[in-house]
Every structure is written in structure tokens, then in C-alpha cells.
Amino acid sequence: MRGASIARLSGEAPLDLALRNGVVAIGNFDGVHRGHQSVLGTAREIAKAEGKPLICLTFEPHPRTVFHPENPVPRLTPAPIRAKLLAALGFDAVVEQAFDKTFAGVEPEDFVNTVLVERLGAAHVVAGFDFHYGRRRAGTPQTLIVAGERHGFGATLVPAMKDGDGETISSSRIRELLADGAVAPAAALLGYRWTIGGSVQEGQRLGRTLGYPTANILLVPDTMLKFGIYAVRLRRADGTLIDGVASFGRRPTFDNGVALFETFLFDFSGDLYGETVAISLFDYLRGEEKFDGAEALIAQMDRDCDNARAVLAGAQPLSALDRTIAF
Incomplete structure (x- = not known):
């Protein structure tokens, strides 16, 4: 596959200074399909306009597999292929956040503080219209916007993309x-x-x-x-x-x-x-x-x-x- 190189980052360490204060697209992005590309493209446009690094925050393994290991989610794009696709879309780094039941139990505000603010130093966050986060998915698109106002980062939510028959691409x-x-x-x-x-x-x-x-x-x-x-x-x-x-x-x-x-x-x-x-x-x-x-x-x-x-x-x-x- 051709495409620019991309930093694949795991663990809990803060980002390199050169990658902080960036535009962060959040989601699992399994498949990096046309609906995902709408979210990722929006993040790319904002990063280009503001002259900031372009980061993808995703989760490994797939959250549904963590909660239902007896019925794991078949992966469309394992992490290495997903990273290559993100590189081709112009991303500078992908942060593969380890996802387990402990992480799933983090309160929404703690997720914002620990991951988005302290670790990533996000200047702007982009997510899909139905993005939820934190314990029991209590964090909503609306609370993300409010959190951004409180912490000083922008937040953009991207509507679902539909195919020619009006069905959501998923x-x-x-x-x-x-x-x-x-x-x-x-x-x-x-x-x-x-x-x-x-x-x-x-x-x-x-x-x-x-x-x-x-x-x-x-x-x-x-x-x-x-x-x-x-x-x-x-x-x-x-x-x-x-x-x-x-x-x-x-x-x-x-x-x-x-x-x-x-x-x-x-x-x-x-x-x-x-x-x-x-x-x-x-x-x-x-x-x-x-x-x-x-x-x-x-x-x-x-x-x-x-x-x-x-x-x-x-x-x-x-x-x-x-x-x-x-x-």
C-alpha cells in the first residue's frame, strides 16, 4: 500500500509535543468506510485550515468484543490495515487506546480530562453524530460540546452518511x-x-x-x-x-x-x-x-x-x- 508514514501509538504516555494541540478524530473506524471518511475528512479540513496536527483516536480491541467475548466483532480492518488507510487519508498519528472493562468504567468527565486534555492536548475534536463515551455511555455529543467549551477545545459532530437508497452506511x-x-x-x-x-x-x-x-x-x-x-x-x-x-x-x-x-x-x-x-x-x-x-x-x-x-x-x-x- 502506498501512503505517508503514520505514527501508531499505544500505552498511556502523552503525545510528542509536535503532535499535541491537534485536531482529533474519535471513533473505532472499523472499515474506514465512506461514513467514517466523512468524519475523518472533516477533521482533515479543520486541521488544514488551522495548521494543526491531524490525529485519530481509536480503540483496541473493538469495544463490543470486550463486552461480548463469546461473540467477537469480525474486523473489517485490523489495526495495521486501518493505520495504513489513515496514513493515506493524511493523518499524522493514530492513538490506539487500550479498551477493557476498566477503561469502559471511566466517568465521561475523566475521559475528557485524562485522554483528550492531558494526554492528547486536543485543540479540536471531531466525532460522529452518535458518539458516546465513558461509563455506561453517559457521555453524549451534547456533553462533549459542553466539555469543549469548559476546557477550551472545539467540538464538531458529523451527521451520518447515507447511500443512494437513503440507508446509513455502517x-x-x-x-x-x-x-x-x-x-x-x-x-x-x-x-x-x-x-x-x-x-x-x-x-x-x-x-x-x-x-x-x-x-x-x-x-x-x-x-x-x-x-x-x-x-x-x-x-x-x-x-x-x-x-x-x-x-x-x-x-x-x-x-x-x-x-x-x-x-x-x-x-x-x-x-x-x-x-x-x-x-x-x-x-x-x-x-x-x-x-x-x-x-x-x-x-x-x-x-x-x-x-x-x-x-x-x-x-x-x-x-x-x-x-x-x-x-
Whole structure:
């Protein structure tokens, strides 16, 4: 991924002096979708107008996962990918506030004093229209504005962004689309192609025996993506882009094993083992199937490659951010 470098900060230490007195966008921003981009863009405009640093305050792990560990929130953008997206949007730093039940129990005024004022030295805070904070979510958009008046920082609340059908763009909607394999509609809400990252692992080399060697990534257990075949583009650590076709599933023709994301790269020969890569999903081609043998599977894989090449040959960037991620 291209984009400026960004400082990823955790722990409780105050910001470097060069980053204090900045404009702070607050939110979880999982997905950094078009609705989030509205909040983040507002913060960027204010920072540019006032000549101040641009900071994102977010939370790790996802708050809903802390309160319901038995049902963790599938992440659209793990922290490293989210940081790269924020860098591409012009942010100078992302502060990843550790979130646990102790932090969740902090009183709203203490959150303002300790995090926004003392740690970040915020000059201006930007959040979504429904931002709540502190114990039992008692801090509201209105109390944030009042707190800003008391402590001397500005506060801007950004209304929800809706799609062409008048529905609010949300991370939950995008997760539902990915669970249905609808990666193209999900990309329309994200403003870029959904991208996964991971280290390439050595597998059983089944694909090599079929004439289709693959780069394999083991996704986290709570991945919401539907099993099936996808047209994809892989970005190597050096920025090189390679088109391909990927299978996400358990290989029912062979072993019904652990779910893997297996990518066959077009016109590529080499060893990617151990390399961290990013893979952008362009379209869902078909569902996972069990075939009667290797010959039938290979014939279908040939068709999958043709279909994926056609999709990728005609693909256009959805936005400047998509150029950073997938082009």
C-alpha cells in the first residue's frame, strides 16, 4: 500500500509535543468506510485550515468484543490495515487506546480530562453524530460540546452518511454483505476494495500438483467472508501488484480442512513464503463446490481464471483511497 508514514501509538504516555494541540478524530473506524471518511475528512479540513496536527483516536480491541467475548466483532480492518488507510487519508498519528472493562468504567468527565486534555492536548475534536463515551455511555455529543467549551477545545459532530437508497452506511452492513460474498457492493460502501492482510504460509501443495500453485493465508477464525472463489489483486511488501484468483474455504474435493485463503497468481513464478502481503477482493465469482475429481476441478479452475482476468482487466479505481489500496 502506498501512503505517508503514520505514527501508531499505544500505552498511556502523552503525545510528542509536535503532535499535541491537534485536531482529533474519535471513533473505532472499523472499515474506514465512506461514513467514517466523512468524519475523518472533516477533521482533515479543520486541521488544514488551522495548521494543526491531524490525529485519530481509536480503540483496541473493538469495544463490543470486550463486552461480548463469546461473540467477537469480525474486523473489517485490523489495526495495521486501518493505520495504513489513515496514513493515506493524511493523518499524522493514530492513538490506539487500550479498551477493557476498566477503561469502559471511566466517568465521561475523566475521559475528557485524562485522554483528550492531558494526554492528547486536543485543540479540536471531531466525532460522529452518535458518539458516546465513558461509563455506561453517559457521555453524549451534547456533553462533549459542553466539555469543549469548559476546557477550551472545539467540538464538531458529523451527521451520518447515507447511500443512494437513503440507508446509513455502517460497518455492520458491510459485514453482512461480505458474509454473502457481495464484495462489489461492500466496496461501494467502503469506497475501496476490501483488503485482507497476512503472512504467506506453506500449505499441503495441493494446488501445485494441479498446476495451480497458491499463496496461502490463514485468516482469523471470526472472518465473516463467504466461502467461494474471488477475483483478487495481491500487493507485495515492495508495492508490486499481481492479479489472481483466490479460493476461500475448506477444499471439500480433498479434505474439508481448516479454512484457508488460497491465491493463484497470474503470470508469476517465485516464492512468497513468509512474506506479508495484502489482497484486495474485486468480485465474487462462484461458491465453493465439491467436484468428482481433479480433472473436473481443473476445468473449473481454468474457467475461474478466465473470469477473474476479465473482471480485473476492466476494473477502475473507486476513489483516491482505492488507488492506494488496490491500484
